[in-house]
Amino acid sequence: MKPIVSVIGRPNVGKSTFFNRVTRAKNALVDNFPGVTRDRIFGDAVWNDVEFTLVDTGGYADDDQDLFAGPIRAQINQAIAEAEAVIMILDGKGGVSPFDRDLMALLRSSDKPVLYAVNKIDGEEQEDRLYEFYSLGIDVPFPISAEHGYGISDLLDELVSVIPTFRTDPAKEMIRIAVVGRPNAGKSSLINRILGEERLVVSDIPGTTRDAVDTICKVNQKSYCLIDTAGIRRKGKVTEKIEKFSIIKALRSLDRCDIALIVIDAADGITDQDISIAGYAHERGCGCILLLNKWDLVEKENNTAKTYYERLRLASKFLSFAPAMTISALTGQRVSKIFSRVDAVYEQYSTRIGTGQLNKILSEALVRNEPSLHQGKRLKFYYATQVSTKPPTFVCFVNYPEAVHFSYERYLMNQIREGTGLTQTPIRLLLRQRTGRIEFGKKKKERDPKKSRK
Template identity: 50%
Template sequence: MSKPIVAIVGRPNVGKSTLFNRLVGHRRAIVDDMPGVTRDRNYATVNKYEVPFILVDTGGFEPVTEDRLLQQMREQSQLAMEEADVIFFVMDGREGLTPADREVAGMLRKVNKPVFYLVNKIDGEKLELASSDFYSLGIDSMHTISAEHNRGINDLIEELMGILPHSPADDEDEITKIAVVGRPNVGKSSLVNKLLGFERSVANPTAGTTRDSIDTHFTCNKKRYLLIDTAGIRRKGKTTEKLEKYSVVDSLRSIERGDVVLIVINAEDGVTEQDSKIAGYAYEAGKACIFVVNKWDALQKDNASVGRFVDRIRTEFKYLPFAPIIFVSAVTGQRVPKIIQEVDKVMTQYARRVTTSDLNKVFTEATEAKHAPLASGRRVKFYFATQVGTKPPTFVIFTNQPEGIHFSYERYLANRFREAFGFEGTPIRLLFRGRERNKA
């Protein structure tokens, strides 16, 4: 089951990107006082709450405008509204209710989806009282929040968690879902055709031929698979056509649906910035990953070519040091059969569970060998760890200061778990909790 999508919409400069950053947990979107900074949709997978979801930030929504940029921003917002399961409509509590807010609210009343009306920038009692004017929109309820100061966010999340669908428990017998992603024209469809052994996708040298994800079921060595061939993900500045915008959304949904993501890179182009963005989507979604370097046959190579390319990938994708790398040619079939072998290996690790006793033996050794940095001048104490999920392997660690764990120490623990248990090809997710939560 793919994660639900929550879209943030509203006029320019009402604090949408600040709310996006607050919910994601780090500074992902560019925040500026100039209206219209966020021109395209910005996506992030939010995993820190009870129900994970995809959060979409949008450019400002101006209902009527002659300005082409604002028209494009409006189109982006409409696309986000169409693809979303839940909509956050953000308004500016300092500026007050505007005619544009009224028109957007009127449009949202026609949307058959849950809509949260958020009055942002409410930093004090005076603004809280003034916000009652927003009820004139004819809404039954609204949230007064300050995204910048974290005011009202907990109540908002609590209500959101109450309506988002919970993912069903993992089915150990389900088929392995393989998402094939990459920039346009890196050879994804040709690779899929070679894997399947027949012309299932239209392979065309013109970039952007595949607009929608195409699913194909197949069996190999008595194992069942679902291959998801996606549209190429272009740089945001080049997704100008409406169909291209939908293709980006569709590719991200395909990543969410997949268990193992094949990140296809064109050997002739080398590693590009967009390759890194695509891989980042897969990593943030918590998917098992394999780098597939296609068109390897087209290069002039020497004995050190593979080593140089591997070094480049490891340098550019430092957050994916665990992902295997395969050099293939979809045209000649060189090493293409090895892909399924690697998929099976990483899928085993992606769905792996370790015993609590083995886990805590490694956990205790790790925390004793290297103590966590002080948090707010206090020593961080660890109690125990337990695995709470797979796909990816997810661990809850109980501590006296769950908010005080430095990222570098979290990475240290993940590396120790990986050294002890493997987990090749899959990210490891660590969640830190206060000890009192275990008493519930």
């Protein structure tokens, strides 16, 4: 496993900006007001051929100032305990704070190597601001500008000299799972239940999660990346800028995942917004599993699992292929069965079908149900092939692709599902124009060898 480097500091000192610069990504949300980051954000980084995992944390503050300060401080303590090294970010413009002294005391009680970076120092002419920080007992403060890159290389040179080196082994393919849903549906609680620890900050207050938080876990010797996301509300209800960014990141997480776990609050019932979120996942071609969470709170006399599934299927006909199950993140009910469903969906999601088998299925489908005429001309289907996986995507060449009715296209997709067993994954069928090819079911005439001679 890669060495872990945790980035800590009080709120608004530039930890997330530093994290984004070193990981060369924009996975951590950044804004000018304190408290944007609440959960730990993980990112891969490389410096001088040394690989490590960088961890962004929430700002260390007093419990009286922030409702989430207590859980955030617990996250920071855990980040320090799991790290091989720690980088403490200090505010070169704001100067020394009492919270800095509290953090220093916490770090001195651990045996981890600590590097102290004084941020917001934009050049050599501003390095006289460092003198104030010697009062904390720091031997070597590193002047840096996380925003502009000043001093970052010196800090990272020192960092890689104190952490163990890591050499990558050929890794098994990791399944990426995005956990999405409305605010307060129980997404973070579900991930914490899976991990068996309070890895993510959980609260009854909607909007607790802001970043898309990646967490690696192993189940039955298989690796999974769980992506916790902010709750997705209707556009008309989103007013704060930070919530808009959080929702954008939640939707982007669907672009980089294999499977979307769509968490629905069963106690609230199935809402239009739940179906909209499922639609976002379907549009992006994700494998989908529908999770009816908080099943322990549902009154069972008039609300059986069967009736819930029927309502769900009626509301989301476009996801008829997606498995659905009832769970409780709070009690752990059926949570352990989620990964067997994930594995089954992923196997189909990454399946490749042979060209011969595919063309046989479509040829038989055309015989059973011929397409309608187009302007008095017969539609001709020539050839089909699979062009990609995740999801399985097929291209079929037709003389008039724009004339194929969507109902007939859906018929062909259903025939592919039935013939290949791809019953739990989205599939795509693309129609392309092609002329001069042999149709399905037609044999090419043998050429007379005498006529082919010159």
